[in-house]
Amino acid sequence: MRRLAPAAAAAAITALLLAGCAAGSDESSAPAVDAPAAPVAPEPGTTDGQTAEDAAGGAAEAQLADRSVITTGWVSITVDDPIASAEEAADLAEQAGGRVDSRTESPGTDAQPPSASLTLRIPSDELDGFVDELRALGTVNSVSMNASDVTQQQKDLDGRIDALTASVDRLQQLLAEATTIADLIAIESELTTRQAELDSLTQQRDWLVDQVDFSTITVDLVTEDVAPDPQPDDFWSGLVAGWNALVAFASWLGVAVGVLLPWVLVALVTTAVIVAIVLLATRRRRGAPTSTPATTPEATPTEPASTGAATGAPHHPHDEGPRA
Numbered sequence: 001m002r003r004l005a006p007a008a009a010a011a012a013i014t015a016l017l018l019a020g021c022a023a024g025s026d027e028s029s030a031p032a033v034d035a036p037a038a039p040v041a042p043e044p045g046t047t048d049g050q051t052a053e054d055a056a057g058g059a060a061e062a063q064l065a066d067r068s069v070i071t072t073g074w075v076s077i078t079v080d081d082p083i084a085s086a087e088e089a090a091d092l093a094e095q096a097g098g099r100v101d102s103r104t105e106s107p108g109t110d111a112q113p114p115s116a117s118l119t120l121r122i123p124s125d126e127l128d129g130f131v132d133e134l135r136a137l138g139t140v141n142s143v144s145m146n147a148s149d150v151t152q153q154q155k156d157l158d159g160r161i162d163a164l165t166a167s168v169d170r171l172q173q174l175l176a177e178a179t180t181i182a183d184l185i186a187i188e189s190e191l192t193t194r195q196a197e198l199d200s201l202t203q204q205r206d207w208l209v210d211q212v213d214f215s216t217i218t219v220d221l222v223t224e225d226v227a228p229d230p231q232p233d234d235f236w237s238g239l240v241a242g243w244n245a246l247v248a249f250a251s252w253l254g255v256a257v258g259v260l261l262p263w264v265l266v267a268l269v270t271t272a273v274i275v276a277i278v279l280l281a282t283r284r285r286r287g288a289p290t291s292t293p294a295t296t297p298e299a300t301p302t303e304p305a306s307t308g309a310a311t312g313a314p315h316h317p318h319d320e321g322p323r324a
Contacts (some may be wrong), residue, residue: 068154068208071124071215073145075131079138082221083107086116088137089219096130098122098214113225121214134219141222150208157205164198 079085083105090100101119108114122130131143171191178184232238 066151067149068151068212069124070148070150070208070211071127071145072148072217073127073131073143073215074218074220075134075143076141076220076222077134077138078141078224079221080223082114082116082223085137085221086118086219089118089120089134089221092130092133093118093120093122096122096126098126098130101216108223113223115223116221118219118221120217120219122217124213124215127215127217130217137221150212154205154208154212157201157208161198161201161205164194164201168194168198 077085086103086105090103093100098121101121102117103119104117106112106115134140168191171187171194175184175187175191178187232241
């Protein structure tokens with residue numbers, strides 16, 4: 001009986017708790033009866049269709065705002081004074097909150113007209129207004145804009161950076177809790193690798209964010225002498241353009257012939273001198289008398305000495321008998 005008493009008490013407490021939970025759930029699940037809400041009257045001049053269109057337009061604008069786009073452009077403008085206009089373009093960029101990344105100026109000389117070129121970084125939100133202000137500097141020859149969507153690339157970088165940041169924090173915690181030298185060395189090595197990768201990805205993201213936030217615009221400022229000619233748009237303008245091209249080619253050909261002519265004359269004179277030397281040498285060889293080699297008399301064979309002479313015996317004339 002004593003053993004069953006605690007068990008019975010525990011069962012009773014459990015039953016009471018379950019009953020309380022059931023009562024609470026019934027009360028919370030009971031629907032509250034409220035007065036019906038009065039319908040909201042539409043604003044004057046609006047309809048349900050217009051409201052839906054406004055909502056769709058707001059969603060589209062929000063989606064466009066979340067995109068990451070890199071914008072680059074090139075603008076060519078004909079001005080009277082490129083150097084002064086370059087200074088004005090730089091001032092306009094600073095007023096728009098941008099900066100000048102590079103600037104090249106070529107003063108006018110006898111050989112070439114003046115010109116200037118600038119690479120400007122303009123906030124993306126101020127790009128359209130800045131281009132409109134550039135048009136006021138002179139006559140716009142051409143405008144080129146290019147947009148590149150890097151939203152997915154930026155999201156990938158953000159995800160990898162978040163993961164590496166969490167990994168680095170975990171490794172730092174493990175490094176603080178390490179108790180052996182082997183664990184310290186292993187954790188420090190892995191932490192160094194992860195930290196280097198994290199720094200590299202952070203730099204990539206920062207560069208990407210800078211490219212998105214600031215558009216890159218190249219501005220070429222030229223004068224009338226170097227401004228591009230308008231393209232022909234009819235038969236007569238095409239005929240005039242073809243004739244001008246033919247005259248220009250003939251002029252260029254005359255210049256090329258004039259440059260090459262002295263070299264051709266020098267080459268001809270050198271070739272003539274070499275040919276004359278070769279001909280003279282050949283004639284001298286043909287006119288020289290040919291000398292016949294001296295004939296040497298053939299050696300007559302000598303009779304062999306007598307046996308006595310060969311043996312060293314004295315030779316006496318009376319010893320020789322009469323010859324037949």
